[in-house]
Amino acid sequence: MGKKPCIAMVGSNMMDLITYYEDRFPHLGETIIGRDFEIGFGGKGANQAVAAAKLGGEVVLVTAVGDDLFGPLVRENFVSQGVDPRYIKVVPGKTSGVAPIFVNPQGENSIFIIPGANWFLEPEDVDRAKNDLARASFLLLQLEIKLETVYYTIHLANTLGCKIILNPAPAQKLDFERLRKIFLFVPNETELQNLLHLPSLTEKDLKRGIEKLLSLDIDNVLVTLGAQGALLGNKEGFRHFPPYKVKAVDTTGAGDAFLGSLAFYLAEGKSLEEAIDLACGYAALSTTKRGTQKSFASRKDFEDWWQRATRTTPSLLQG
Numbered sequence: 001m002g003k004k005p006c007i008a009m010v011g012s013n014m015m016d017l018i019t020y021y022e023d024r025f026p027h028l029g030e031t032i033i034g035r036d037f038e039i040g041f042g043g044k045g046a047n048q049a050v051a052a053a054k055l056g057g058e059v060v061l062v063t064a065v066g067d068d069l070f071g072p073l074v075r076e077n078f079v080s081q082g083v084d085p086r087y088i089k090v091v092p093g094k095t096s097g098v099a100p101i102f103v104n105p106q107g108e109n110s111i112f113i114i115p116g117a118n119w120f121l122e123p124e125d126v127d128r129a130k131n132d133l134a135r136a137s138f139l140l141l142q143l144e145i146k147l148e149t150v151y152y153t154i155h156l157a158n159t160l161g162c163k164i165i166l167n168p169a170p171a172q173k174l175d176f177e178r179l180r181k182i183f184l185f186v187p188n189e190t191e192l193q194n195l196l197h198l199p200s201l202t203e204k205d206l207k208r209g210i211e212k213l214l215s216l217d218i219d220n221v222l223v224t225l226g227a228q229g230a231l232l233g234n235k236e237g238f239r240h241f242p243p244y245k246v247k248a249v250d251t252t253g254a255g256d257a258f259l260g261s262l263a264f265y266l267a268e269g270k271s272l273e274e275a276i277d278l279a280c281g282y283a284a285l286s287t288t289k290r291g292t293q294k295s296f297a298s299r300k301d302f303e304d305w306w307q308r309a310t311r312t313t314p315s316l317l318q319g
């Protein structure tokens with residue numbers, strides 16, 4: 001058996017508290033009966049790490065939990081999913097991150113995050129993992145930890161020679177001057193709109209937004225568009241990746257399934273285009289099951305599904 005592709009991840013973990021509701025969300029001051037509830041492991045960093053590990057990657061993860069009842073469970077989950085737990089910091093006196101999530105009957109979600117201990121992940125914690133991070137060809141980052149740690153990790157990854165994939169989620173005001181040598185920047189359409197203050201998101205706006213980001217120190221911009229697939233922009237121009245046909249029941253974590261699998265396939269040596277296409281498939285498959293990490297397929301299950309997967313042919317955004 002060959003060596004596993006190594007992926008580095010510096011990011012969050014959360015306990016997902018998922019409410020599935022019928023018909024509609026309650027108004028202010030109103031109580032209505034929901035349909036179902038689940039607790040699961042989540043957080044964008046953790047989800048992306050687990051997706052990459054389930055596909056067969058070696059994942060070096062730097063993250064933080066609180067000294068509450070969730071901390072040991074989160075750690076156990078990482079171990080059982082094959083993610084290296086050595087760089088999980090325990091922050092005394094803080095709660096672990098939690099995410100109340102609300103899923104409507106169409107499978108679409110609204111999410112709050114309460115970062116808790118994740119906000120106490122410091123540049124020194126990233127430094128401690130330096131030798132192991134250096135073994136990874138790609139390093140993946142999101143914005144559920146404080147921005148100082150994100151900027152520091154970008155600086156460190158560049159000195160270590162890891163290619164950086166930045167998922168600016170949830171959208172925050174970024175200092176683009178500190179985003180140096182980003183290989184791949186992956187917002188969804190809402191994040192792109194918030195980051196660049198775009199009034200609307202027609203195809204023209206989308207392409208203009210991508211061009212704006214490409215004028216910075218970013219090589220490739222990939223905007224994920226949900227049911228419309230994904231749009232890649234780089235110095236070669238634009239390329240649209242259509243989504244795969246599935247019956248979605250819960251889209252929670254689909255974006256993370258996309259990023260984790262994308263990083264895995266890139267680290268395995270696939271071209272950017274091949275990796276994006278596979279990631280579109282992996283994310284689509286995750287929406288056919290409920291929950292976050294528990295909806296992510298193993299490599300074998302994904303490859304079986306991939307043999308018979310078909311693409312849809314949606315048009316890009318209007319205008």
Ligand code: RIB
Pocket residue numbers: 014015016041042043044047098099111113144252253254255256292
């Ligand atoms: O992207 C989905 C994730 O966002 C959830 O797992 C939740 O924890 C939030 O981080």
